[in-house]
Amino acid sequence: MxxxxxxxxxxxxxxxxxxxxxxxxxxxxxxxxxxxxxxxxxxxxxxxxxxxxxxxxxxxxxxxxxxxxxxxxxxxxxxxxxxxxxxxxxxxxxxxxxxxxxxxxxxxxxxxxxxxxxxxxxxxxxxxxxxxxxxxxxxxxxxxxxxxxxxxxxxxxxxxxxxxxxxxxxxxxxxxxxxxxxxxxxxxxxxxxxxxxxxxxxxxxxxxxxxxxxxxxxxxxxxxxxxxxxxxxxxxxxxxxxxxxxxxxYLHVFDPKIHWFSLINSLVIVSFLIFMVAMILYRTISKDISRYNAIDLAEDVQEDYGWKLVHGEVFRMPNRPMLLSVCVGTGTHLILMCIVTLIFALLGFLSPSNRGSLATVLLICWTIFGCVGGYTSARTYSSLGGENWKSNIVLTSILFPIVTFSIIGLLNLFLVFASASGAVPFGTILAVLLLWFLISVPLSIVGYFYGMKHGPFSNPIRTHPIPRQIPPKPWYLEPIQSAILGGILPFGAAFVELYFVLSSLFGNRAYYAFGFLFLTFSVVALTTATVSVLFVYFILCAEEYRWHWRSFLIGGGSSFWLFAYGVWYWASRLSLDSFTSVVLYFGYLFLFSLLDFLIGGSIGFIASYFAVRRLYGSIRVD
Structure with missing residues (x-):
């Protein structure tokens, strides 16, 4: 039965x-x-x-x-x-x-x-x-x-x-x-x-x-x-x-047609961008690899050019590898925090009836996912050839929180002097510090040691002992110029939704368009990864092998446009009458831009790193 x-x-x-x-x-x-x-x-x-x-x-x-x-x-x-x-x-x-x-x-x-x-x-x-x-x-x-x-x-x-x-x-x-x-x-x-x-x-x-x-x-x-x-x-x-x-x-979405238009427009742009980049890179690189692998290395008639010339330099240790690994680990930490928070919001757990639930979940996710930041920083640092792991583990655990708490603490002093109710009480500051010291830091250390246990990613090509000379390159491939140019498309995919986020944040309005925000975040992440890989390919073709920091800067280039947009929003939509309000606005704007720089830079570096490994792992090198 x-x-x-x-x-x-x-x-x-x-x-x-x-x-x-x-x-x-x-x-x-x-x-x-x-x-x-x-x-x-x-x-x-x-x-x-x-x-x-x-x-x-x-x-x-x-x-x-x-x-x-x-x-x-x-x-x-x-x-x-x-x-x-x-x-x-x-x-x-x-x-x-x-x-x-x-x-x-x-x-x-x-x-x-x-x-x-x-x-x-x-x-x-x-x-x-x-x-x-x-x-x-x-x-x-x-x-x-x-x-x-x-x-x-x-x-x-x-x-x-x-x-x-x-x-x-x-x-x-x-x-x-x-x-x-x-x-x-x-x-x-x-x-x-x-x-x-x-x-x-x-x-x-x-x-x-x-x-x-x-x-x-x-x-x-x-x-x-x-x-x-x-x-x-x-x-x-x-x-x-x-x-x-x-x-x-209460949960009124202003101008829903604009949300949909912006989202569909961004999806079309990123789809077209990914398709074009994939086709260009696939056809060009496949042809280069086939011609390169067809040469008989024993006859010593190989003539390298473009990105193949720097195959012995591309995995050379970059400048300040410790700082780069800390930034990548912190950015990965923030990425996972944002993704999990948005998923909770999409499932309806962050109801506005439970006041402050969004900030509470963000803080809890930041505390718990310290292990992810430590793990990523450890594997990145060891893959770059770093050996001073004790200093790296300390910086991974405390550098970003110290910078963030310093900025927020300075802004909190302005609120205290202005007799504002928004000043964070001492008990709340103490609670956040306890979460950091007692939970986040130990989890970051555990994640770091777990990453050290897994060790570095293996490089497919050996590095030459003597660095080669770098020829002059076009102006648009310089670090600052490429970062600003590379940040246009990711920012363009998000600037409409950014307007509603700023209006809700500074205008005391409830924001509940988390569906649009999650899709916008996904589109921006895809666009950032694609643009970073494309620019790194151009950089390698120009025989510039110092691509590590450039990939991070290109990925975080949207933060420049975010700050510029915040300045425009301040000039057009705000009329702040007091010096304290102006300091608060630009202080929070700088903090948001810093978070965007770390998140976008981590996406750009990780996507570029695995693309470079895949690229140079496809050729035969004696």
């Missing part, structure tokens, strides 16, 4: 479901309190971005209303803290299905000195961020190009700078609309949060309660002290959107 029919009734009991951490639904009964949390005040990307400094909601200069007993911090992930989230309790009193109008938060006194600070933040388009049942507050907007309606999760404006030329109005009343989905008569779930702020001069002389329906806006005077009411209204709106799809309104 077959056991399958007897197992079928048991299958429903074997099937289970689970929710990702931080994304489990919560049911509310009518009248049950709904917690409202506040996050940092961040600059909003409207026509232009004016600042990169975030401020704590309960910064004493804002004089916002506080809950009884003072605000309490909420537990956050490591990635959430690194991205600048500071989530605290609030004085809002909201209960499920209970509508209310003109509820008073508090009466606030704002001195004239702090009024100038608030007005400056209004002019810089700062926004407030409420979090209700894990959903960020937003405003309903319509995409001007697609006509699609979506929730903009940037928050809502602190004030309005368009009312009077010299004095912006302060939004002190918030109309909060909560969309809910009904499971039954006693269980309801929050599926949307909309906040529309208004400026209301609600103070009435001789009255103890505010007038929320006044048409007169409120202006903070910078010459006198100010008194005002903070008020809010609550409206519950039924919705047919189920809880599992509530983030769809």
């Amino acid at each position: 077959r056991p399958l029919p007897f197992l079928l009734p048991l299958l429903p009991t074997l099937i289970t479901a689970f929710y990702l951490p931080g994304s489990a639904p919560r049911d509310y009964a009518p009248g049950e309190r709904i917690d409202v949390f506040v996050n940092t005040l961040t600059p909003m990307l409207n026509s232009k971005l004016h600042s990169l400094i975030s401020h704590d909601y309960y910064d004493p200069r804002f004089h916002f209303c506080q809950p009884e007993g003072g605000p309490k911090k909420q537990p956050e992930s490591l990635g959430s803290i690194l991205f600048g989230d500071r989530i605290l309790t609030s004085p809002y009193d909201i209960k499920m299905l209970e509508n209310s109008t003109c509820q008073t938060l508090c009466r606030s006194n704002v001195p004239r000195d702090d009024a100038k600070f608030i007005n400056d933040r209004i002019r810089e388009d700062y926004g407030l961020n409420l979090i209700i049942d894990g959903l960020p507050s937003g405003e309903m907007k319509r995409d001007s190009k697609t006509g699609e309606i979506f929730l903009d999760a940037q928050g809502f404006n602190l004030g309005d700078d368009d009312t009077l030329p010299d004095s912006p109005s302060l939004n002190n009343h918030y109309d909060i609309f909560i969309q809910y989905h009904s499971r039954d008569y006693q269980h309801f779930r929050v599926v949307g949060v909309l906040v529309y702020p208004r400026s209301v001069d609600s103070m009435i002389i001789g009255e103890d309660s505010p007038d929320c329906f006044s048409d007169k806006p409120f202006y903070l005077s910078e010459n006198n002290d100010n008194q005002l009411y903070y008020t809010y209204s609550i409206s519950f709106i039924p919705s047919e959107i189920p809880w599992g799809l509530r983030w769809d309104m």
